[in-house]
Amino acid sequence: MDLFDDLPEPTQTAGEASVQKTCPSALEDRGAKRKRDAPDDEVVEEQKLEEKKVCKGVPILKGYVAARRGEREEMQDAHILLSDMKTCLSTLPTTVSRLAYFAVFDGHGGARASRFAAEHLHHTLAMKFPKETENLDKLVKKCLLDTFRQTDEDFLKKASSQKPAWKDGSTATCMLVVDDMVYVANLGDSRAVLCRMEQEMQGGDRKCVTLALSKEHNPTIYEERMRIQRAGGTVRDGRVLGVLEVSRSIGDGQYKRIGVISTPDLRRCQLTPNDRFIILGCDGLFKVFSAEDAVKYVLNVLQNGSVERKEGQTEEEGHYEAACQRLANEAVRRGCADNVTVILVSVSF
Template identity: 35%
Template sequence: MSSVPSSPINTIDYFSVVTIFSSSTTVINRHLFLMCRCGHFAIYDGHGGRLAAEFAKKHLHLNVLSSGLPRELVSLQLLSRPFLVDPNLRLLLQMDLKVAKKAILDGFRKTDKLLLQESVSGLTFVYGSGGWQDGATAVCVWIVDQKVFIANIGDAKAVLARSSTTDKSGNHNTEECNPLKAIVLTREHKAIYPQERSRIQKSGGVVSSNGRLQGRLEVSRAFGDRQFKKFGVIATPDIHAFELTERENFMILGCDGLWEVSS
């Protein structure tokens, strides 16, 4: 397997920042959270080769932006004071969140569609008429103002470290050493899981006794994997959003290689 961290995007309103400790891990610390007006962080974990991971690394973020990811959201500080807020502001925030999630969803689907087209038409001089058939899982984070969006396909995970205590005023207490709680923000997509297995079986696929699709592929959602698409492999991500507070310390993005070793 190969893991490809996201690279910086040269745009005015959006940028990517990554801290790399290994090829399979990205750590987003509190300083990076605070820097972001809109930031992008990601791990792309390839299987069967690097081409799908490289393609997703190059295209996904731009496809999400072109699909309409908002450049800013309604002020969450205002919304924390409901007695001062026009109800229309709350409606606008709800609309912003829906637009953001739809942009991420559309960006994933567009990237997979383009990747599949490229896998057939591109690089045939190297791989012959069959093209290339590798795939890639992904875990991605977008930070827009004070809102964090996490999207994943496959078995890469995002884990958030959050302080478990606050001071009397309700704020994060930085004067004391507070224990951190690890919160898993993503759900794995493997062929053996009931919801994923059901979709695979409806598509005519088989989950073998080893828990793999057609006896070969463990994950049930991924970019690429052209030969398994007809058996129910999709690139539709789970998308989760939460608001940044003083309790968030850092987040770790990692592929299955990291979590299998550390768990």
């Protein structure tokens, strides 16, 4: 049994089944002076490593965010976009070319848990990130599980030291990208979805396939309800003790003794040239949009009409920015009374 819930492989079509992995000849001349002074075997190993990095076909990711308070008195969502997370690490495994991190946190009972997670979770993740690449998948899984546990413990310690004690909690949907591999760790009812373009038939039009990158946690799910009941809790009206809407979270100290946990579900997906974008959103978005409708809405903005661009933006960046902002606006227009946060991550090779 695999460590992760892997997503299906893309349909392979002629000419686009794999990333082109040609290496520039300029690589041979890089650092020529340093190589002349180094032993031959070191030069060969260094060149092989550089070639491996360049040839990986690492996708380019750009993140855009839109946040709306909606009809709530307070904005309890938080988010973070790190297109280059390498700056947070003291050392990075030599075979890893790129590290990126995007996350959305939907707070309840206050904004302190979501803000704490947005400010601290990625730093804990950076400290725990594997220093070696052997069994990288297994190590990344352990790193994410340990990071969520540590973040929850750190917040609960701080919350319990306050007078009166904080009772805030938060969902967490975090996307860590290691080269071309996406790892999504999720707690609660925020979600992540991927838009992948695939051909219907030989020579036919490309269609959009929406892939779920996360699994929701609420107490109406059988496994979640059973865990809560075994711990001495109850589920009423679809909520823990008739109050809490999610069955896993960061914070919520008063519910941790009755089966609400901070262990995320993990999913892994390798990005391909067929992938267009990823949406991370809180439940404020997905209360009024299905995953498929949200993806189609974004595609429509990307493919149709002109948009206003910010200074320095390319036309493509302007379309993604507009799609992100309009998606959040449309969620509010459709009557979502909750906070709405949308992160849109474009994918290109």
